[in-house]
Amino acid sequence: MSGPSTGESSKAKANGVGKAFVTKDLDGHDLPPSPAPSTPRNGRKYALMTELVYTESNDQYNASSVPIYQSATFKQDSAMGGGQEYDYTRSGNPTRTHLERHLAKIMSANRALVVSSGMGCLDVITRLLRPGDEVVTGDDLYGGTNRLLKYLSTHGGIIVHHVDTTQPEAVRAAVNSKTAMVLLETPTNPLIKIVDIPTIASHAHQINPTAIVAVDNTMLSPLLQNPLDLGADIVYESGTKYLSGHHDLMAGVIAINDASLGDRLFFTINASGCGLSPFDSWLLLRGVKTLGVRMEKQQSNAQRIAEFLESHGFRVRYPGLKSHPQYDLHWSMARGAGAVLSFETGDVNVSERIVESARLWAISVSFGCVNSLISMPCRMSHASIDEKTRRERNMPEDIIRLCVGIEDPEDLIDDLSRALVQAGAVNITPDGFRALGAGNVVGEADSGKAAETPAV
Numbered sequence: 001m002s003g004p005s006t007g008e009s010s011k012a013k014a015n016g017v018g019k020a021f022v023t024k025d026l027d028g029h030d031l032p033p034s035p036a037p038s039t040p041r042n043g044r045k046y047a048l049m050t051e052l053v054y055t056e057s058n059d060q061y062n063a064s065s066v067p068i069y070q071s072a073t074f075k076q077d078s079a080m081g082g083g084q085e086y087d088y089t090r091s092g093n094p095t096r097t098h099l100e101r102h103l104a105k106i107m108s109a110n111r112a113l114v115v116s117s118g119m120g121c122l123d124v125i126t127r128l129l130r131p132g133d134e135v136v137t138g139d140d141l142y143g144g145t146n147r148l149l150k151y152l153s154t155h156g157g158i159i160v161h162h163v164d165t166t167q168p169e170a171v172r173a174a175v176n177s178k179t180a181m182v183l184l185e186t187p188t189n190p191l192i193k194i195v196d197i198p199t200i201a202s203h204a205h206q207i208n209p210t211a212i213v214a215v216d217n218t219m220l221s222p223l224l225q226n227p228l229d230l231g232a233d234i235v236y237e238s239g240t241k242y243l244s245g246h247h248d249l250m251a252g253v254i255a256i257n258d259a260s261l262g263d264r265l266f267f268t269i270n271a272s273g274c275g276l277s278p279f280d281s282w283l284l285l286r287g288v289k290t291l292g293v294r295m296e297k298q299q300s301n302a303q304r305i306a307e308f309l310e311s312h313g314f315r316v317r318y319p320g321l322k323s324h325p326q327y328d329l330h331w332s333m334a335r336g337a338g339a340v341l342s343f344e345t346g347d348v349n350v351s352e353r354i355v356e357s358a359r360l361w362a363i364s365v366s367f368g369c370v371n372s373l374i375s376m377p378c379r380m381s382h383a384s385i386d387e388k389t390r391r392e393r394n395m396p397e398d399i400i401r402l403c404v405g406i407e408d409p410e411d412l413i414d415d416l417s418r419a420l421v422q423a424g425a426v427n428i429t430p431d432g433f434r435a436l437g438a439g440n441v442v443g444e445a446d447s448g449k450a451a452e453t454p455a456v
């Protein structure tokens with residue numbers, strides 16, 4: 001990974017990166033740049049769990065927590081302009097820069113840029129497009145992504161092709177000389193389909209070397225998957241989710257390896273003013289340090305919940321289950337299954353009752369938080385996709401999405417069991433209960449915990 005620029009070139013200044021202006025304090029002591037890059041000065045690369053928490057800030061007072069530079073503007077030494085790294089927070093801010101360098105390290109990227117939300121990332125990325133350009137993307141996408149793409153196709157002259165991205169051949173067939181971008185999500189939200197990033201990226205670049213492959217990695221976070229290492233040109237994530245982990249901020253991160261692409265993206269961020277605020281940058285920096293421990297616990301809880309539901313006869317979508325049709329593909333790209341799963345009941349009213357019967361599981365959109373959440377995507381996170389389109393794309397209206405937190409898994413299972421029984425989603429049997437409705441028994445049903453009587 002190449003480090004941040006240390007030159008004082010006008011290009012570096014225009015990018016909001018570069019060596020901080022070294023100055024002297026009132027007593028004539030040299031003040032180090034503050035804060036310095038997050039990367040260790042000895043250049044050593046640690047394991048990801050260590051990199052998440054390890055930062056070097058070079059702060060002039062050795063502050064253990066990187067300071068919040070809550071300042072919109074910075075005093076300058078002359079009327080000539082330039083000559084120092086920061087002039088105005090829209091263009092660059094020390095707290096934000098520190099976070100960006102920290103995230104670049106974690107995302108296995110040469111450069112990271114932080115903006116005010118995940119959708120802000122997609123807005124910045126899609127401003128690379130010109131009228132007449134074509135975008136090839138999936139038929140199962142986060143609702144907000146679908147909405148922005150639809151807006152661009154109706155107002156921006158962009159032609160958007162939605163194809164089944166689980167089929168690399170379908171993507172290949174849609175890519176042509178006008179394809180400016182291939183936009184992928186994996187696992188997809190909310191159907192948890194897996195997309196073969198290396199094969200699609202290689203096809204796309206082969207057919208059109210100028211096409212940009214962008215991957216939304218929000219569902220897994222850099223802890224579990226690094227799309228840049230799999231052939232993507234741009235990776236972005238909603239920092240609102242796993243990266244921060246507490247649902248106390250909105251943020252988005254874009255990571256790239258190509259320097260000129262980074263400059264073009266930074267240009268839009270500075271020009272449009274969507275860079276992340278100093279306080280939210282600080283919050284995100286704090287949150288990301290615990291990404292490893294949070295995700296490990298969320299993931300192990302999610303595996304327990306997925307196995308519990310599957311063993312009771314529900315059709316569960318989770319890449320940690322061997323029954324997932326793309327299990328091998330997922331594990332060829334990722335280091336974990338994440339903590340979002342979905343399941344079907346076969347009846348939209350039953351699903352609604354389950355969601356409303358849950359107590360520990362909060363009815364909320366979003367995911368990646370330490371608290372467990374339950375939702376009905378077709379009515380909530382994906383309601384902006386109209387019913388007809390949802391039908392055309394085979395989105396089951398009864399699908400329930402579970403976003404698993406760090407609570408005690410027994411409490412989560414008890415609460416879910418009670419909700420399933422209360423909602424009438426299961427048949428009580430002498431051995432426990434079995435799903436009615438969808439009832440597609442996938443995997444190893446009726447084994448182990450399946451036989452336990454629910455705590456109702």
Ligand SMILES: Cc1ncc(COP(=O)(O)O)c(C=O)c1O
Nearest residue numbers: 117118119142189218238240251
């Ligand atoms: C997969 C995915 N990408 C992007 C976003 C957008 O992130 P944000 O809400 O931070 O704008 C979301 C959810 O909002 C999402 O689920």
Ligand SMILES: N[C@@H](CCSC[C@H](N)C(=O)O)C(=O)O
Nearest residue numbers: 142144189365366367380381
């Ligand atoms: N009302 C919001 C819904 C946000 S959904 C957030 C998240 N991506 C999820 O999948 O739950 C909107 O219209 O965007």
